[in-house]
Amino acid sequence: MSSKGDPPPYAPKKFIVALFGKRVQLKNAIGKMILHSDSAFNEVSNNVVVETNERFKVVNTPDFFNDDCLNLDQIIIDFMAHSLPGPDLFILAIDSENSQEEKVKAQVIKLQETFGENITAHLLIMLQDIEHYFSLKQRFGNRLVVAGEYVEKVCLNCCSDTPSFQYDFRNYSEDVVMRRKATFEKTRHAGHSPYHHGREGANTMIPSTSRDSFAAAAPEHHFGNRAWGASDDIFNIVLLGLTGTGKSASANTILTAGNSNSRDLFKSEASSIPITTQCVVKEVEKPFGTRVRLVDTPDFFNNEVKDSQAQVDECKKYCQPGQCAVLLVLQAGRFTGSEKEIVQRLEDKLGWKIRDSTIVLLTHKDDLKESPPGFINAHDDLRSIVQQCGGRYHLFNNNSKKSKQVLELIEKIPHFKNIHSMFVKNKDAGCCVL
Structure with missing residues (x-):
C-alpha cells in the first residue's frame, strides 16, 4: 500500500474508439469484439452509448447517416463530448446492404x-463479411478491413501507432461541447445514466462543400511506422523454438508435402550448435490451396x-496478429x-501475445511409446x-514423407479456413484480415 504522499499508480491510457454506421446490430457486435465482452452493447439504442474496459472506451453512435435522423446536431x-479531445480511431461499420461503393463513399464524405x-x-x-471486400479494395485501399x-x-495496434x-x-x-461533457459527468456522479439525450444549446455551422479526397487518396495508409493492412495475400507460418528442436526439418516436411520433388529446402542437420543463424523464407502452395510463406528462424x-x-x-515482419x-x-x-x-519469453521478444495464434509442434513423433x-x-x-497455447498441439515425424501429417496440421491452424476462403477468391489482391 502506498503512503499518503506517494503519487498515484500509473494507469495506461484508455484508447477511445468511435463507432459509426447504419446498422446498430453490426456496431454492437463490433463493440463487443473490441471490448472482448458479451455483456457490452446488448441494446438497440437511438442514443450515443459508451462502454469501457481496461484498454478501450468505445463510443457507439446511432445512424448518423440517415437523412431523417432527429436531433442530428445533438x-x-x-x-x-463523450470522446474529447478526440478518438484514437474511427470505425465505419458497413453492413451487407450498404456495401455498394457509392454508399460507402457517401458515408465517408459525410464524416469528413x-x-x-x-x-x-x-x-x-x-x-460485415468478405463478400464485398474485393469490389471495394481498389477504391478504399488498406483502410478497408x-x-x-x-x-x-487491430484496434490496439492502430491506436498505439x-x-x-x-x-x-x-x-x-467548443463551449457547447464542453458544457455537454460537464452535464454527463455531473449526471454520472449523481448515479444516473449518462446517456439520456435532451436538447441542449446546439450551436452549429453546417458545411456546404462536398469532399472527395478520400477516394483519391494514395492506396497505402500508415499508422505510425506500421503499414497496417499493407500485407500481401500470402499467409505466414513462422517456426519458433530453440536450437536442435527440429524447426528446419519441420519446415521441410511442410515444404515437401504434396511436392516431393522440391529441392529448394531449408538447411537442416542434427547439431548442437545453430545451423539456422538468420530468418529464411520460402513460399509453398501445396497442400494449402493458396500461397503460404514458411519462415524458419x-x-x-x-x-x-x-x-x-x-x-x-x-x-516481426512476418509474425503479426491476424497474418500468421x-x-x-x-x-x-x-x-x-x-x-x-x-x-512468455518469445512474447516478450516479439511484442505480442503469440499464444493466441500458436500450435505446439512436437517433433520425433516416431520416438513416442505412448499416446x-x-x-x-x-x-x-x-x-x-500446451495449455498456454489454447490446448493446440500437433506431432511430426520428420522422417516420414506422408503428407497426411501436414494436412492434419493445417486443420488445426487458427482461422486458416476463413483466411484461405478469402485468398482463393482473388489471389492477386492484397487483403487486411482481422
Missing part, C-alpha cells in the same frame, strides 16, 4: 464534412547467433529449463506450454 455534440478531411488518417472501414475475431488486436484525432471545433462550438536466445535482435526484427500462425517447435522427450517459460495425450499429461512443463 447526437454529434453528445458524441464529441462533419469532423474534417483529416479524419481519414484515423479511419478504418470495417465490412473485415470484421472478425482479431478486431481487438498514431496520435489521437483532435477536434478543431470548426463546425460545432534462428534460436533467438542462443548466444552463438550473432545480432539476434536484428533477426527478431526481421521475424506460429509453430512452437519442441522435441518430444527433450525439455530444458529455458523451454519451461518459452512462450500423445498421455505423453503430454505425463510432463507438467509440456502440459503447461
Whole structure:
C-alpha cells in the first residue's frame, strides 16, 4: 500500500474508439469484439452509448447517416463530448446492404464534412463479411478491413501507432461541447445514466462543400511506422523454438508435402550448435490451396547467433496478429529449463501475445511409446506450454514423407479456413484480415 504522499499508480491510457454506421446490430457486435465482452452493447439504442474496459472506451453512435435522423446536431455534440479531445480511431461499420461503393463513399464524405478531411488518417472501414471486400479494395485501399475475431488486436495496434484525432471545433462550438461533457459527468456522479439525450444549446455551422479526397487518396495508409493492412495475400507460418528442436526439418516436411520433388529446402542437420543463424523464407502452395510463406528462424536466445535482435526484427515482419500462425517447435522427450517459460519469453521478444495464434509442434513423433495425450499429461512443463497455447498441439515425424501429417496440421491452424476462403477468391489482391 502506498503512503499518503506517494503519487498515484500509473494507469495506461484508455484508447477511445468511435463507432459509426447504419446498422446498430453490426456496431454492437463490433463493440463487443473490441471490448472482448458479451455483456457490452446488448441494446438497440437511438442514443450515443459508451462502454469501457481496461484498454478501450468505445463510443457507439446511432445512424448518423440517415437523412431523417432527429436531433442530428445533438447526437454529434453528445458524441464529441463523450470522446474529447478526440478518438484514437474511427470505425465505419458497413453492413451487407450498404456495401455498394457509392454508399460507402457517401458515408465517408459525410464524416469528413462533419469532423474534417483529416479524419481519414484515423479511419478504418470495417465490412460485415468478405463478400464485398474485393469490389471495394481498389477504391478504399488498406483502410478497408473485415470484421472478425482479431478486431481487438487491430484496434490496439492502430491506436498505439498514431496520435489521437483532435477536434478543431470548426463546425460545432467548443463551449457547447464542453458544457455537454460537464452535464454527463455531473449526471454520472449523481448515479444516473449518462446517456439520456435532451436538447441542449446546439450551436452549429453546417458545411456546404462536398469532399472527395478520400477516394483519391494514395492506396497505402500508415499508422505510425506500421503499414497496417499493407500485407500481401500470402499467409505466414513462422517456426519458433530453440536450437536442435527440429524447426528446419519441420519446415521441410511442410515444404515437401504434396511436392516431393522440391529441392529448394531449408538447411537442416542434427547439431548442437545453430545451423539456422538468420530468418529464411520460402513460399509453398501445396497442400494449402493458396500461397503460404514458411519462415524458419534462428534460436533467438542462443548466444552463438550473432545480432539476434536484428533477426527478431526481421521475424516481426512476418509474425503479426491476424497474418500468421506460429509453430512452437519442441522435441518430444527433450525439455530444458529455458523451454519451461518459452512462450512468455518469445512474447516478450516479439511484442505480442503469440499464444493466441500458436500450435505446439512436437517433433520425433516416431520416438513416442505412448499416446500423445498421455505423453503430454505425463510432463507438467509440456502440459503447461500446451495449455498456454489454447490446448493446440500437433506431432511430426520428420522422417516420414506422408503428407497426411501436414494436412492434419493445417486443420488445426487458427482461422486458416476463413483466411484461405478469402485468398482463393482473388489471389492477386492484397487483403487486411482481422
